[in-house]
Amino acid sequence: MITDSIHGANLVDIVYGEVPAPGDVAEDFIEATKIHRDAMGWDAPGVRILETTPEMHPVVARAGQRHLSHATIELPEPEPLPTAFDDVLRRRVSAERLTADPLTAEELSTLLRHAWEPQPGTGPAHGGPPRRPSPSAGALNPLELWVVVRNVRALAPGLYHVEMPSSGTALLTRVRDVDVPALARAALQEDMVLAAPVTLVVTMMPWRSRFKYGPRAVRFALMEAGHTCQTLLLTCAAMGLATRPLGGFCDDEVNELLGFCGVDQVPLYLVPVGRPC
Ligand SMILES: Cc1cc2nc3c(=O)[nH]c(=O)nc-3n(C[C@H](O)[C@H](O)[C@H](O)COP(=O)(O)O)c2cc1C
Structure with missing residues (x-):
């Protein structure tokens, strides 16, 4: 227990009042997702199973949705990023x-491929899991990346799924129309989403790492969404594009508009992207 800490602002009383209420879901989540040395076998049941079952390794490496019945568009080679890393930071x-100015398909490709494409020689096509520019606990990759296209030259508006299972495979699959004004209202940042030529969406599929890590997997996936979002934001910064990560939106409205079930496919971040004003 730290007793001599000094707080710039003490908000703890506002959160808890005088006595913490029982059944506080935020505290319960932290408690339920702890790892205890004496109970590691129960806390993370799949670790041992995965260690002792080599046949599972190729299955686990295939994480990532594909929409094989939909037409796909191949993304062009990305342009090199023009900005030094210290300037990006x-x-x-x-x-x-x-601004509402359109992006080009080449710009979208440059953004997505730099930020999300697996590192050279990784992914199931190369006999292992994808290793992306952002880390993933156990390389289990429980996240999916989507793009709501509103105004990209040569691309029909709609929701696209980003399919990059292995290095060298960079596909966009159009899965549905999107009511962008309704999405903008659901995002609680109406002006930005309404104007943005594209809005990126990061979702998690928790079971992809829950089979190994149990409830702790949800902590991991939330952290991974942060890593992935930061990589997307830094790539946008390197390209001179404006962004804002949105984590506070009306979940069920977003699920309805984008066709996510909200339990196995959980939206975590909406990221409108466009040219700076
Ligand atoms: C997890 C997370 C959730 C956020 N959610 C929202 C949001 O719902 N709406 C919004 O306008 N900004 C959102 N932001 C952006 C923050 O408000 C912004 O990062 C903060 O004001 C600091 O500004 P900076 O990013 O320029 O440093 C979010 C940022 C993070 C990291």
Whole structure:
């Protein structure tokens, strides 16, 4: 217990009142997802199963949805990023506004392929799991990446699933129309999503790592969404594009509009992207 800490602002009383209420879901989540040395076999039941079952390794490496019955578009080769990394780090900031100007398919490809494509020689096509620019606990990759296209030259508007299972495979699959004004309202950042030529969506499929890590997997997937979102934001900064990560939205409205079930496919981040004002 730390007793001599000094807080710039003490908000704990506002959260708890005088006595913490029983059944606090935020505390219950932290408690339920702890790892205890004496109970590791129960806390993370799949670790041992995976260690002792080599036949599972190729199955686990195939994580990632494919929409094989839909037509796919191959993304062009990405342009090199034009900005030095120290400048990228200094530029990253959440925009208040962006313009409605269109992006090109080449720009979208540059963004997605730099931020999400597996590292060279990785992914099931190369005999192992994808290793992306953002880390994933146990390389189990419980996240999916989607793009709501509103205004990209040569691409029909709609929801696209980003399919990059292995390095060298970079596909966009159009899965449905999207009511962008309704999505903008659901995002609680109406102006930005309404204007954005594209809005990226990061979702998690918790069971892909729950089979190994149990409830702890949800902590991991939330962390991974943070890594992935930061990689997307930094790539946008390197390209001179404006962004803002949105984590506070009306979940069920977003699920309905984008066709996610909300339990196995859980939206975590919406990221409108466009040119700076
Ligand atoms: C997890 C997370 C959730 C966020 N959710 C929202 C959101 O729902 N709406 C919004 O306008 N900004 C959201 N933001 C952006 C923050 O408000 C922004 O990062 C903060 O004001 C600091 O500004 P900066 O990013 O320029 O440093 C979110 C940021 C993070 C990291």
